[in-house]
Amino acid sequence: MTADKIAQVQRLSSALAARVRYAQMxxxxxxxxxxxxxxxxxxxxxxxxxxxxxxxxxxxxxxxxDLEHPEPSAAAEP
Known part of the structure; x- marks a missing residue:
């Protein structure tokens, strides 16, 4: 894999991580x-x-x- 392709994977993965981080927030x-x-x-x-x-x-x-320690859902609260 070329250095350009690696850089592209790094850039795209960072952009996707930012979207996931926003969804978490x-x-x-x-x-x-x-x-x-x-x-x-x-x-x-x-x-x-x-x-x-x-x-x-x-x-x-x-x-x-989050997978190891999931937060209780609002539906599960009494």
Whole structure:
């Protein structure tokens, strides 16, 4: 993979991470396809020995935390 393609993956993954971060902030929906694409980009970068953009790393960490410790939904409250 060329350096230009790697840079493009980094840029696009950062943009997607920003969208997911915004959805987290406003408690909006995060589509499974967004998470899948972010994971795929992170794996691609990792395979090529390229560090993840910091926002990608933060968002993936937060998503993993949410999976481990989900917040109770409003519908579940008495």
């Amino acid at each position: 406003v408690r909006g929906p995060i589509l499974p396809a967004q998470v899948d694409a972010l994971l795929a980009a992170a794996m691609l970068l990792q395979e090529h020995g390229v560090p993840w953009p910091s926002l990608v790393e933060q968002v993936l960490h937060d998503l993993a935390q």
